Amino acid sequence: MKKGLKKYSLFSLVRNALSYHQHWQEAWRSPEPKKAYDIVIIGAGGHGLATAYYLAKEHGITNVVVLEKGWLGGGNTGRNTTIIRSNYLWDESAHLYEHSLKLFEGLSQELNFNIMFSQRGVINLSHNLHDLRELSRRVNANRLNGIDSEILTTEQVKALVPIINTSPRSRYPVLGASLQRRGGVARHDAVAWGFARGADARGVDIIQNCEVTGIRRNGAKVEGVETSRGFIKANKVGVVTAGHSSVLAAMAGLRLPIQSYPLQALVSEPIKPVLHTVVMSSTVHVYVSQSDRGELVIGAGMDAFQSYAQRGSFAVIEHQTGALLELFPIFSRLRMMRQWGGIVDVSPDASPIVSKTPIKGLYLNCGWGTGGFKATPGSGWVFAYTIARDQPHRLNEPFNLERFTTGRLIDEHGAAAVAH
Amino acid sequence: MLLIKCPWCGERDAHEFSYGGEAHITRPENPDKLSDEQWADYLFMQKNAMGPFLERWVHAHGCRRWFNVRRDTVTHEITAVYKMGDRPPERTA
Numbered sequence: 001m002k003k004g005l006k007k008y009s010l011f012s013l014v015r016n017a018l019s020y021h022q023h024w025q026e027a028w029r030s031p032e033p034k035k036a037y038d039i040v041i042i043g044a045g046g047h048g049l050a051t052a053y054y055l056a057k058e059h060g061i062t063n064v065v066v067l068e069k070g071w072l073g074g075g076n077t078g079r080n081t082t083i084i085r086s087n088y089l090w091d092e093s094a095h096l097y098e099h100s101l102k103l104f105e106g107l108s109q110e111l112n113f114n115i116m117f118s119q120r121g122v123i124n125l126s127h128n129l130h131d132l133r134e135l136s137r138r139v140n141a142n143r144l145n146g147i148d149s150e151i152l153t154t155e156q157v158k159a160l161v162p163i164i165n166t167s168p169r170s171r172y173p174v175l176g177a178s179l180q181r182r183g184g185v186a187r188h189d190a191v192a193w194g195f196a197r198g199a200d201a202r203g204v205d206i207i208q209n210c211e212v213t214g215i216r217r218n219g220a221k222v223e224g225v226e227t228s229r230g231f232i233k234a235n236k237v238g239v240v241t242a243g244h245s246s247v248l249a250a251m252a253g254l255r256l257p258i259q260s261y262p263l264q265a266l267v268s269e270p271i272k273p274v275l276h277t278v279v280m281s282s283t284v285h286v287y288v289s290q291s292d293r294g295e296l297v298i299g300a301g302m303d304a305f306q307s308y309a310q311r312g313s314f315a316v317i318e319h320q321t322g323a324l325l326e327l328f329p330i331f332s333r334l335r336m337m338r339q340w341g342g343i344v345d346v347s348p349d350a351s352p353i354v355s356k357t358p359i360k361g362l363y364l365n366c367g368w369g370t371g372g373f374k375a376t377p378g379s380g381w382v383f384a385y386t387i388a389r390d391q392p393h394r395l396n397e398p399f400n401l402e403r404f405t406t407g408r409l410i411d412e413h414g415a416a417a418v419a420h
Numbered sequence: 421m422l423l424i425k426c427p428w429c430g431e432r433d434a435h436e437f438s439y440g441g442e443a444h445i446t447r448p449e450n451p452d453k454l455s456d457e458q459w460a461d462y463l464f465m466q467k468n469a470m471g472p473f474l475e476r477w478v479h480a481h482g483c484r485r486w487f488n489v490r491r492d493t494v495t496h497e498i499t500a501v502y503k504m505g506d507r508p509p510e511r512t513a
Contacts (some may be wrong), residue, residue: 246468
């Protein structure tokens with residue numbers, strides 16, 4: 001940590017308590033944007049901030065600005081259901097998400113910021129014979145890739161999650177599950193805040209309320225970005241804007257293999273601890289965990305039609321609460337407190353694009369679709385590498401934009417432990 | 421709730437319909453002569469417009485016929501419904 005950043009510790013807590021918490025240092029500055037930077041990152045969500053952080057930390061590039069049209073972490077970073085796991089089927093995905101999970105494991109200490117990472121385990125349920133076969137295939141694939149993954153019987157599921165309905169007479173009986181014990185949840189806002197604080201401490205400028213309105217290029221080379229606060233010159237521009245990736249790419253004259261859809265989540269009123277793991281089911285399609293505040297955090301599928309409105313259809317909520325009650329009849333009297341939507345960027349193979357583009361100096365990090373939060377540190381890490389060295393790391397090399405031309409897709413659509 | 425006016429059945433709830441994505445993507449006339457780039461463009465590249473967007477719907481739980489819609493992807497307002505093969509109507513606004 002540099003530049004006079006005060007470390008958070010028990011002593012700093014005591015010291016600040018003595019002055020009634022009136023003198024805490026700002027977690028990051030809000031500087032005026034300079035006229036030129038080495039690198040512009042568009043989008044101060046978790047992925048963009050992680051990119052800036054690792055550019056500074058791993059590559060020593062600190063003349064970097066992160067531009068955000070709204071507020072920091074206010075997009076999908078603050079709208080997901082905070083689930084972290086790496087039990088993906090294909091080697092390419094498994095390596096990338098496992099790298100991310102490993103970074104998560106040391107992140108609170110590294111950032112000196114409590115991201116509340118809780119490795120409480122992620123359970124993926126099976127409800128029919130096909131599910132069971134796919135599950136054992138995926139568990140075996142995970143193990144071959146060195147990722148912890150195990151198969152649970154119905155009784156073992158019941159032991160871990162006593163409130164789950166395992167009646168053989170239910171319409172979609174629980175026949176078994178996979179468990180990744182190292183999976184879990186983290187406080188999503190804290191991940192963004194921690195990376196922002198870490199990047200800022202290393203000299204990165206974070207500019208909120210600054211919308212990019214154009215990408216200026218000279219032929220096939222990037223020159224900088226037009227923003228609501230004037231032109232900012234840069235030879236390298238990284239676009240990390242999730243659901244709005246197509247809009248930004250269009251500014252540079254590119255079309256992407258991306259479709260934007262709303263994905264909803266909701267939380268219940270807080271209750272005493274009843275659910276100690278993350279439970280996901282792709283067959284009845286719901287996933288749920290209990291936050292440290294006691295609220296159930298519930299998610300499921302996205303809306304069926306393309307949209308940039310950060311809200312979803314009621315029918316989707318109806319479907320996912322129906323699925324929730326099939327699994328957990330005990331929740332039937334719970335009231336829901338909040339519901340919201342985010343815009344997810346879905347690629348044809350349900351795998352991300354972390355890549356160079358046909359335009360020199362323009363880099364793309366998108367296509368994380370409905371499952372980007374778990375990848376936040378890993379995504380930033382490989383994207384920083386790609387921008388700094390102008391070539392992909394071996395971890396993100398398969399996730400290039402050319403794969404849609406070569407046909408070398410990474411088809412995670414059915415393969416990922418879905419509820420992707 | 422999204423109300424969609426099927427040209428044959430009238431206004432119905434969106435959940436009677438299935439979504440067909442971007443409209444007016446025409447299958448290449450000479451598929452044998454296409455380069456990989458042209459195939460990628462046809463198969464995968466999307467407008468994904470923010471704002472007015474031309475898209476296809478099928479009345480899956482009704483008359484099962486396809487048609488085109490112009491819908492704003494930010495407000496969800498539908499400003500035109502027209503049949504397959506027709507050109508999008510001129511914008512009035």
